[in-house]
Amino acid sequence: GAVVSQHPSWxxxxxGTSVKIECRSLDFxxxxxxxxxxxxxxxxxxxxxxxxxxxxxxxQGVEKDKFLINHASLTLSTLTxxxxxxxxxxxxxxxxxxxxxxxxxxxxPGTRLLVL
Amino acid sequence: QKEVEQDPGPLSVPEGAIVSLNCTYSxxxxxxxxxxxxxxxxxxxxxxxxxxxGNKEDGRFTAQVDKSSKYxxxxxxDSQPSDSATYLCVIAEGGSEKLVFGKGTKLTVNP
Numbered sequence: 319g320a321v322v323s324q325h326p327s328w329x330x331x332x333x334g335t336s337v338k339i340e341c342r343s344l345d346f347x348x349x350x351x352x353x354x355x356x357x358x359x360x361x362x363x364x365x366x367x368x369x370x371x372x373x374x375x376x377x378q379g380v381e382k383d384k385f386l387i388n389h390a391s392l393t394l395s396t397l398t399x400x401x402x403x404x405x406x407x408x409x410x411x412x413x414x415x416x417x418x419x420x421x422x423x424x425x426x427p428g429t430r431l432l433v434l
Numbered sequence: 435q436k437e438v439e440q441d442p443g444p445l446s447v448p449e450g451a452i453v454s455l456n457c458t459y460s461x462x463x464x465x466x467x468x469x470x471x472x473x474x475x476x477x478x479x480x481x482x483x484x485x486x487x488g489n490k491e492d493g494r495f496t497a498q499v500d501k502s503s504k505y506x507x508x509x510x511x512d513s514q515p516s517d518s519a520t521y522l523c524v525i526a527e528g529g530s531e532k533l534v535f536g537k538g539t540k541l542t543v544n545p
Contacts, residue, residue: 324477350531361522361535362478411477421466421526423533425477 321345322414324426331402332434338398339429341412348414351395352423353387356409368395392417402433437461440523440536449545453510457523457536460504464534466526467499469508471519472538478522482508513543 321344331337341351349370354362366387368374374387386398395414399406409430413423440457447453455469466485470478482497484490490497496509506525510517523536 320480322477352531361537364532367531409475413477415531421528421530421533422468422480422483424480425470428475428477430475 320414320416320424322412322424322426324410324412324429326429327427328430328432330432330434333403334401336398336400337402337431338396339410339412339431341395341397341414341426343393343414343424346414347392347417348395349392349417350415351389352413352415353385353395353397354411354413356411356428362411365397399431402431404433407431407433437534438523438525438536441539442537443539444542445539446542446544447513449513449515449543451513451543453508453513453517453541453543455508455510455521455523455539455541457506457525458504459506459525459534461527462501462504463527464504464525465528467497467506468524468526468533469495469497470522470524471517472522473519481521510541513541515543515545518542 323342325340351368353365356362365380366374366376368389370389376382389395411428413425438459469482472478487501494511498507520538520540522538524533
């Protein structure tokens with residue numbers, strides 16, 4: 319199998335606080351991980367691509383200082399939403415691509431963030 | 435023209451029906467074709483993956499790719515209420531890290 323986990327599954331926080339979301343590939347090594355955001359009834363929007371040991375590549379319009387990504391190992395990537403605001407409330411989903419495994423990405427279960 | 439166009443649905447069928455989900459794409463450089471299923475408030479789950487024209491079958495699911503027409507389909511036989519979800523067609527260029535997503539088709543299978 320190719321299992322990807324995310325933690326936490328949901329989080330509620332106050333405006334101005336920072337939230338960290340973890341993404342782990344449980345049974346495979348992932349040189350590349352991806353972070354997506356999904357608003358209700360819309361498809362996934364790629365935020366950034368993260369390669370182990372190097373800086374993340376952000377999509378146009380995504381603030382790198384607001385969405386900090388760390389890919390410290392072949393099985394773990396973290397997304398930190400800094401100084402969160404209500405408009406950051408969304409469903410954040412990570413995915414991982416196997417080392418040498420082609421283009422297929424395996425998605426985590428998602429983290430629902432609600433900023434009050 | 436968007437890179438991937440997917441029938442928007444929603445689609446509602448009775449249990450046991452054959453379901454056909456369709457997408458077209460515009461870029462002939464796309465070489466990898468995937469279908470993901472996403473249940474409400476969950477991450478997408480990979481259903482089918484193929485890179486050649488023709489049919490690929492897995493249980494009740496058949497993925498069909500026609501590269502000459504730039505058309506991909508997912509067929510679900512003997513549909514079940516548990517198949518109720520949003521289905522995403524997803525394609526990728528060879529050597530590209532990025533996936534291109536269709537908007538998704540919401541399917542409801544009624545008991």
